[in-house]
Amino acid sequence: MVKLVLQRSTEALRRHAKRSADGALIVPLIEGAAPDDPALAAAAKAARFAGNAGEALAVPGAQGFTILAGIGAGQAISDWEAGGGAGMAAAAGRAQAVLLAEGASPEQAASFAAGAMLNAWRFNALRDASKDKDAPPAEVTLAVANPAKVEAAWQRAEATLRGVLYARDLVAEPGNRLNPASFAERLLELRDLGLKVEVLEGKRLTALGMGALCAVGGGAEHGPRLVVLRWPGKLKAAPIAFVGKGICFDTGGISIKPAAGMEEMRGDMAGAAAAAGAMLCLALRQSPAPAVAVLALAENAIGAASFRPGDILKTHSGKTIEVLDTDAEGRLILADALSYTAKRFRPRAMIDLATLTGSIITALGHHRAGVFGNDEALTAALMAAGEDVTEPLWPMPIDDEHREVLKSDIADLRQCAPAGSGAWGGRFLSDACHAAALLREFVEGTSWAHLDIAGVEAREEAAPLGPKGPSGFGVRLLDRLVAMRFERDA
Secondary structure: OOEEEEEEHHHHHHHHHHOHHHEEEEEEEOOOOOOOOHHHHHHHHHOOOOOOOOOEEEEEEOOEEEEEEEOOOOOOHHHHHHHHHHHHHHOOOOOEEEEEOOOOOHHHHHHHHHHHHHHHOOOOOOOOOOOOOOOOOOEEEEEEOOHHHHHHHHHHHHHHHHHHHHHHHHHHOOOOOOOHHHHHHHHHHHHHHOOEEEEEEHHHHHHOOOHHHHHHOOOOOOOOEEEEEEEOOOOOOOOEEEEEEEEEEEOOOOOOOOOOOHHHHHHOOHHHHHHHHHHHHHHHOOOOOOEEEEEEEEEEOOOOOOOOOOOEEEOOOOOEEEOOOOOOOHHHHHHHHHHHHHHHHOOOEEEEEEOOOOHHHHHHOOOOEEEEEOOHHHHHHHHHHHHHOOOOEEEOOOOHHHHHOOOOOOOOEEOOOOOOOOHHHHOOOOHHHHHHHHHHOOOOOOOEEEEEOOOOOEEOOOEOOEOOEEOOOOHHHHHHHHHHHHOOOO
């Protein structure tokens, strides 16, 4: 993570002037406004730069690069984030940058800096980035009139930022470095920040009746894990629960995936990463809300012990599931994790996150995640939180027909609709809805929402809030939800 220093604007600008040759000054610009400096105003007019949120214009000059960062109307926090991110992107290749936020409120200034830092993230653990000409500035200063007034807002923003970047780092890791065992080891490090971490594996999972999780992870060298993260909070209330799908790599199992694009399946644990990142946020900002995250970790590999189509799995809830497709494994491990979470913790609400289905991408593209659930108020709160942090959701149905297709002749449920069934030989099968209908069977009456984040867990191309690659989607959304709804007594 690039380090950011909070500094009084007069001092920051003085230091910038001395190092102008390798620096960039990033200045927020409200949509439709003209910069105070005549040269900058002329440059903006010539370039037809209007100050739209998420756009930036770099203007070279005697005092180094000045970057005009559009913040739209300047009212929404998300616009300040987008402006900061766009400004940082335009500063790529410079050694240092100053974010000038003199006239901004503390929250606006902190958001301007948070957007810049989200854009500056890179996963450099496995490459030599020293010769990267497009690297973000290594030294970043947030210049404000009164640093003391901004400090609290920045600490709050930084907590969320660290959670997002933690999740991105996990998702970026290749499968030969991040497996269920090493993932669990990394999560144990969160104990240093006040989280309680418990790792369940081997015979303990078997004793708990985790037949679905054990089956999915049974064919891999590193067996499955169920990791529980707990934040005690201060309120005397049941916890809010996050449940994450953590498939560290997904070959599809015996129902093997095509080779093309399979390398992207290293990110099939983005739901678990987002849940862990959200817990890190809560711990760093000392949230009063009790919270728990249950992460189901496995690798869907091919081996002598791999589960097969036609197998019947007995889940933690006692219900049995008929397997039709080993590449629909995410809903199986979530079934065990949801049931376990609901029974053990009896949470106020339970939200699962998973890169679950390709059909949700067909429905919503790479712009929104799908939200399913059994509680309209929880769904509405999630959607409001998503809009606030630009991680938008779209409500999806679980109709009677979606449950009807899961009837099995030999088990309590079947995992999905049979291949080739439905309209046009299954070409337009609503698999995301079928998966949600299956998951609903394991929530034990708890207020619940399911976020299918396939398609938004990674960016297809660079954007103001980050480069191409892992997005950390879900971390900010969950953190915002907790702040909005769960940081008060039930």
